[in-house]
Amino acid sequence: MTPVLRRATAEDLPAVSAVDGRAFGYQHTPEDIEAVAKLWEPERFLLACDGEEIVGVAGSWDMTLTLPGGAPLPSPGVTWVAVAATHRRRGILRSLMTELHRGYLDDGLAVSMLTASEGTIYGRFGYGPATVERFARIERRRAVMRADVPDPGGVRYTDTDGARRHAAEVHRRWCRVQPGAVSRSEQWWDDLLLDPEWRRHGASPLFHLTHPDGYVSYRINQDDGTCRIRDFFAATGDAHVALWRLLLGLDLVETITVDDLALDDPLPFLLTDPRQVRTTGMPDGLWVRVLDVPAALSARRYAVETDVVLEVHDPFLDRGGRFRLRGGPDGATCEPTGATADVDVEIRALGSMLLGGHRASTLARAALVTGAVGRIDAAFTAEREPRFATHF
Ligand SMILES: CC(C)(COP(=O)(O)OP(=O)(O)OC[C@H]1O[C@@H](n2cnc3c(N)ncnc32)[C@H](O)[C@@H]1OP(=O)(O)O)[C@@H](O)C(=O)NCCC(=O)NCCS
Structure with a gap:
């Protein structure tokens, strides 16, 4: 069969969500679809159709990538790549990628980016793994800051509205000093801060910490005494130290986990025992x-x-x-x-x-x-x- 490609429309979202959900092994809830509808720009998504049936999808978010030196480059974030199991290995992904990238070239874009479900898929389309993510685990009671590390202070809790105002602004500043940083739109922040029960996986709602130059959000899982950091952005060294001081002082927490500690994060060197920051995984990140x-x-x-x-x-x-x-x-x-x-x-x-x-x-x-x-x-x-x- 030769797939027919067309641009998505807003009405396609439930059917596209079903194709995507089946490909990854989950089912989007109505709440998921409602949340995504606020982010989704249908004209940025291509569909492959077998008759009326949608059998493939690929699209992109409108994002910006920071290059070394601080220049922000508009860069489509390729996403929702899925082909129905009934239609695989017949070239549908290749035709979607060909058309999607033809559009990027027409738009004069200099780079595109994605995260990959499997390492075998995207090299053929010219993508290379460009960042490494570091999963880290910290036994909080043993992770003690060196006595000579200053205490810059300035950390406060805030509610979701306060986080909404502060986090986006700090994130924009952080993007300017961080190679590889990917921008977040206003709608993206709205979505991240929705924080409905079904996204918590049994842990607490998000707690938000602010510093004039930093922002952290985390969840607590009371069952195993874990603090899971969701976002950590520090635009200055003081903000970095102040926020980690607060986190390492969270009584009742046994373990802190973070999924994207920078490879050169200075945290280990701030501690009396650098080994307390244990790397538990190093997958590829952005391609x-x-x-x-x-x-x-x-x-x-x-x-x-x-x-x-x-x-x-x-x-x-x-x-x-x-x-x-x-x-x-x-x-x-x-x-x-x-x-x-x-x-x-x-x-x-x-x-x-x-x-x-x-x-x-x-x-x-x-x-x-x-x-x-x-x-x-x-x-x-x-x-x-x-x-x-x-x-x-
Ligand atoms: C990955 C996926 C989209 C591929 O779709 P597809 O229509 O079967 O891919 P194509 O037939 O167009 O294959 C294109 C090429 O990629 C290769 N390829 C596709 N999927 C591959 C995989 N999972 N592993 C290794 N190679 C793969 C094909 O062999 C083909 O190679 P060639 O063109 O160099 O001969 C599909 O398998 C899928 O939906 N997987 C589950 C969801 C997923 O992982 N999506 C990617 C999210 S990042």
Whole structure:
């Protein structure tokens, strides 16, 4: 069967939710659908149809991604990718991805991004894993701050309305200093703060902590004495210390868990025993696809000066070619060139390098980058390890 592709309409949401829910093994409740309806922009979603029946979906959220150096790049967050089990392995995903990305190119977008249910799916479409998430577990009673760490104070509890006002503003500031940060729209915050019973999985409602430069939300599970951090954003070092001090002082809590502690989070070094921050998992996080090599590479900053000719290979979208990149800490240019290439790079490897999360030399050892890798290795590192913090 040749699937017929069309844009979604608002009326499609229940049927699309059913396709998506079945693919992932759950059923969207009416409350889910009602909540998503406020976020959903149907024209951003493509459907594959077999007659009247919707058998495939892929779409994107309108988001922004922070590059090393702080530049925000508009970047569609590819989401809700699902094909009905009755129609798999016949090329429906490939046709949806082809059409979706044709639209991104028409819109002049420089990068797109996603999170992947399976590591095997998206490399063929030019996506590379670009950030690493760190699951961490902290035995609170043993996690003691060093005596010489200052106590900046300034932390207060607030209610949902207070969180709504404060968190979005702090998050915007945090995005400006955090490579890999993914923006949140006003509707996104509304949705996150809805906090209905069915999202709590037996734990408490969200508690909200504010600092002038930071925000934390967490839940408590009284059964096992766990504090599960949902959001942690600190735009300054003081906010980071102050918020962790508060969390580590939560009497009655035995264990604190966090699902995206940055790889370079200073928390272990603030403690008398750094080993109390135990890493329990390190899955890939955000995957990035470079759509427009000159636009993406000239928008970021580089740790050291580099002047290099890259040969980029892009079998899926044919957006590769030979480009001269001149960049450093203060700016960059990147343009097509006929000069001899210094480095050959697969488009998915460029996605893995873009945020500074994976080194060119590592990808070279995996044969995804070849040539004079030393010319770009240090330059592509970032001021901080990338962290995206918004699952979509
Ligand atoms: C992943 C999924 C959308 C693929 O849909 P599909 O229509 O069967 O995919 P296609 O037939 O277009 O396959 C495209 C290519 O990807 C490969 N592929 C697809 N799904 C794959 C998988 N799960 N593992 C490995 N390879 C996969 C195909 O072999 C094919 O390769 P080729 O074009 O290089 O020959 C579908 O299996 C699904 O809905 N899975 C459950 C939900 C899910 O995981 N969604 C992704 C969310 S991030």
